[in-house]
Amino acid sequence: MHELSLAQSLIDQLLELAREHQAERINRVLVTLGPFSGIVRDSFEFGFNVLKESHDVTRKAVLELETPDPVYVCLDCEKVAVIPFATPNDQMETRSGYPYPKKCPWCCLTRLSPKGGTELILNQVEME
Amino acid sequence: MCDTCGCQLHHHHHADPKIVEVNQSLLAANQKQAESNRHHIEQMGAVAINLISSPGSGKTTLLERTIEILKDTFKIGVIEGDIETERDADRIRAKGVPAVQLTTGGACHLDAPIVHGGLHVLEHLAKGGKYDLIFIENVGNLVCPATFDLGEHQRVILLSVPEGSDKPVKYPATFRSADLMLITKTDLVPYFDFSMDEATKEAGILKPGLEILPLSATTGDGFERWIAYLHGLLKR
Numbered sequence: 068m069h070e071l072s073l074a075q076s077l078i079d080q081l082l083e084l085a086r087e088h089q090a091e092r093i094n095r096v097l098v099t100l101g102p103f104s105g106i107v108r109d110s111f112e113f114g115f116n117v118l119k120e121s122h123d124v125t126r127k128a129v130l131e132l133e134t135p136d137p138v139y140v141c142l143d144c145e146k147v148a149v150i151p152f153a154t155p156n157d158q159m160e161t162r163s164g165y166p167y168p169k170k171c172p173w174c175c176l177t178r179l180s181p182k183g184g185t186e187l188i189l190n191q192v193e194m195e
Numbered sequence: 196m197c198d199t200c201g202c203q204l205h206h207h208h209h210a211d212p213k214i215v216e217v218n219q220s221l222l223a224a225n226q227k228q229a230e231s232n233r234h235h236i237e238q239m240g241a242v243a244i245n246l247i248s249s250p251g252s253g254k255t256t257l258l259e260r261t262i263e264i265l266k267d268t269f270k271i272g273v274i275e276g277d278i279e280t281e282r283d284a285d286r287i288r289a290k291g292v293p294a295v296q297l298t299t300g301g302a303c304h305l306d307a308p309i310v311h312g313g314l315h316v317l318e319h320l321a322k323g324g325k326y327d328l329i330f331i332e333n334v335g336n337l338v339c340p341a342t343f344d345l346g347e348h349q350r351v352i353l354l355s356v357p358e359g360s361d362k363p364v365k366y367p368a369t370f371r372s373a374d375l376m377l378i379t380k381t382d383l384v385p386y387f388d389f390s391m392d393e394a395t396k397e398a399g400i401l402k403p404g405l406e407i408l409p410l411s412a413t414t415g416d417g418f419e420r421w422i423a424y425l426h427g428l429l430k431r
Contacts, residue, residue: 069304069339073221080223084215094212098221105341105368142403178400181371187221187342195212 074114090194232346250335
């Protein structure tokens, strides 16, 4: 549950930004969670929505999270591939062996090494 | 005039929303403290290692054995992270080296600010405040500690034989962040369904080129390479 500590540091950053820009209210917060950041999106969102209630400035803030698709490097053919995570709608494909185990779309081998994607970035804040 | 408070300022209460581009890491505060910890550790003359693993995979036992071998060669200090109790720090003190116990009181990982406090205590415990090697034993957890830089120079992840060889693929973020992986309790290989091949192959996919050392603190097998690795860090 380190999502709660991260949500707390986001709230701290927002309070600081609001002070800096003399804003009374934060409306919208845009955050990027890297696909390999190890952060559970739902827990982070839950933590944020609990913690934002403690401050007038953040109480109305809406958190928008975006997660870029994961990028892999194939250790066999050395090509780079973007392979989205499976979603519950992919059940049929999952059963037929796609996209898990993940395969390189170029050479069909499975030694896919994650590339980047560990970022946790506060991109943009809308305030007034 | 402002309808809300009656002041004479334009747009005092009805300003247009303003969009601020921030582009800053959520970990910025931790990162800043981690850089300062690293500097502090270097001022103390030391190299620091952050040990991460599941609970019970042998971090403290690894340290006990390592201290027995190296305590006459290097000045060693240990920072122990746990949710509760001084037990681990007591085990280290019994080996005759300074240890600081950090209890998080529930938090599942150490972060840079808490380690900062630990470093000051460790500095106070040594004559002249100097060390060669500082081990930071993280809270036993294969998930959360991976996200937090503590100011270490090397991150060592332990995987013990009883846990199973599928751990790297199940906890990829942690193994990906490793500088060295130790496979511990290798004396138990005959009694568990552990595939050395699977563990090394999967870890090598997550982090190509990752150095992996199998060892046993009970028999001492594999310790020469671990000790050589530590000597190598101090020569840098």
